């Protein structure tokens with residue numbers, strides 16, 4: 433159901449109030465309001481991790497997800513679990529393994545692609561040989577191959593289960609990380625995801641479904657990893673995604689005519705660095721051959737300057753990452769820790785994870801090298817707000833991702 437004009441106006445009024453009180457606050461208060469409340473968020477996250485069994489009763493089939501949302505959020509805040517909790521988490525995830533490969537939503541549950549992604553993401557975030565050696569690549573490959581639907585090119589989420597674009601993303605990202613992206617997993621993938629791209633330009637969960645930010649991120653990221661991004665209408669996708677950022681709020685909506693929500697800071701905000709990556713690759717192919725960038729280069733008498741200008745253009749964002757950071761920091765933080773969908777909503781670990789992932793992506797998306805520290809002009813509020821960077825395709829902590837890749841290459 434779409435947001436009514438009344439709901440939209442009410443949210444805009446609430447957000448405008450927040451922005452007004454920020455603008456009129458004195459120097460000290462403004463600094464406080466635009467600050468990332470790190471210790472409070474860490475406190476909330478750590479409480480969640482030590483009280484996991486209580487949360488499990490309501491999220492019984494999403495246990496690896498809770499682990500991922502919490503451990504990944506902590507990693508972005510540059511904090512590790514203490515060694516005893518790391519060992520408990522690794523041991524717990526071993527109990528979620530399906531003997532036929534992959535991870536279920538809890539001990540004794542059948543493997544599911546989404547919880548497999550979440551379990552692997554948790555283990556990567558923890559890092560180190562104890563965590564990484566608990567991942568059974570061969571068994572996971574068997575599971576991924578069993579989930580592949582060769583006739584459509586898509587993936588089922590579990591044995592006999594539904595097929596949607598989340599399946600493509602979770603299967604391909606796990607295979608990409610573990611260095612097991614074999615050709616049968618890639619067959620007709622582009623065709624399947626393209627069949628889910630709608631007349632609006634975004635991607636829906638399955639053919640015929642409405643374009644949605646979550647599936648758009650999943651479809652685009654999966655096809656970039658599979659090197660099949662040419663199957664999509666990229667200008668249409670960019671056009672759809674760019675118009676999902678609220679002009680007043682700065683946050684993103686997930687679908688046309690819906691209200692903005694903090695979690696889309698990652699699902700929609702994360703689409704832009706991916707598109708930037710595709711454009712950068714195209715430009716580098718074209719500048720090394722003949723093609724479009726030459727027009728710009730020839731405009732300048734000094735060819736060197738022209739080339740530099742063309743390169744600089746690659747880093748102009750298609751969205752407004754500063755306004756997005758403003759929405760997350762001013763409208764989505766809860767004073768005693770945790771992040772939310774929008775003012776008035778309650779905190780939860782899913783929104784905490786994706787607000788922080790969106791914040792990190794918005795801070796780092798203008799840097800050429802995601803490992804570099806961005807200049808202060810790219811960071812809304814004090815520079816101490818800067819989070820660690822996350823891998824734009826997998827949303828795993830960048831440094832731990834690199835360590836995991838080294839580990840799996842050495843095992844291949």
Ligand SMILES: CC(C)=CCC/C(C)=C/CC/C(C)=C/COP(=O)(O)OP(=O)(O)O
Pocket residue numbers: 546549598601602645646647650685686687690691693699
């Ligand atoms: C890796 C992985 C499994 C990714 C999943 C990505 C994905 C599909 C995220 C969106 C999930 C979600 C809570 C949608 C809300 O729809 P709604 O109809 O309640 O909200 P709306 O009104 O904002 O559209």
Ligand SMILES: [Zn+2]
Pocket residue numbers: 693694695696773783
């Ligand atoms: Zn949400």
